Amino acid sequence: MVGVLIWAIPAVIVYLAAYLAPVWGLASVYTGRIASAAPDPDPETAIPRSGVFFLIAAGLMLISIVHWLVSGRRRNGLYQTQAALSLVLGPASAFQAMVLARDEDVSGWEQWLIPSLGAAVLGGMFLIAHHILGVAKEPRDGGEGGEPVSVASEQDKRRQQVAKLSVAQQESMRSDLDAAVDDLERRRVIASADANHARRADLGDLTRHMTRSANER
DSSP: OHHHHHHHHHHHHHHHHHHTHHHHHHHHHOOSOSSTTOOOOOHHHHHHHHHHHHHHHHHHHHHHHHHHHHTTOBOOHHHHHHHHHHHHHHHHHHHHHHHHHHHHTOSSOGGGHHHHHHHHHHHHHHHHHHHHHOBOSOOOBOSGGGOBHHHHHHHHHHHHHHHTSOHHHHHHHHHHHHHHHHHHHHTTSSOHHHHHHHHHSOGGGHHHHHHHHHHHO
16 A cells, blocks of 8 residues: 555656646746746746646647547546646747747747647647537446346346246246236226236346336336
């Protein structure tokens, strides 16, 4: 357990740092006054640093997209937030870098806009795919004839229990059930169609047949 924590805690910290890379990228080139003592960023180092942060953000966004696709395209708010950060902060950082480069006459700054704009494109692509292709929840149907998984499992248990009975016991049970169904039909407690469903059903499937016939009415 301790060994797992030793590896898990640093891994979580690294993931969170990469997850928030768009924030650090924008902060690197931000020229606004967050605090009165905050100095203006040095364009020669701030613009490349911002590009590196967005390179990390684009890489993580690409990994997240691949994982989302192979894991079943389930709705994922964590990935949505990550994509939104890249989509919004990428162009904002690119604009701030342009302002810095123009004011300070920095050379070669254009190449550092590619990571921020690339991360924004990946974020936008994911949000569109998530909206169009995202699956809201696990499919509930998994049993025979569209039965929910839990109901299908219960039916399997009943079939197994009936299969363990001897032929004489099964015949006795069928006779008792037929007599009960006949009595209910005579009293008009159940319809003839429901009675016929019950007579035709296997002993382990009787509940499913009666439920279906009731739902069809």
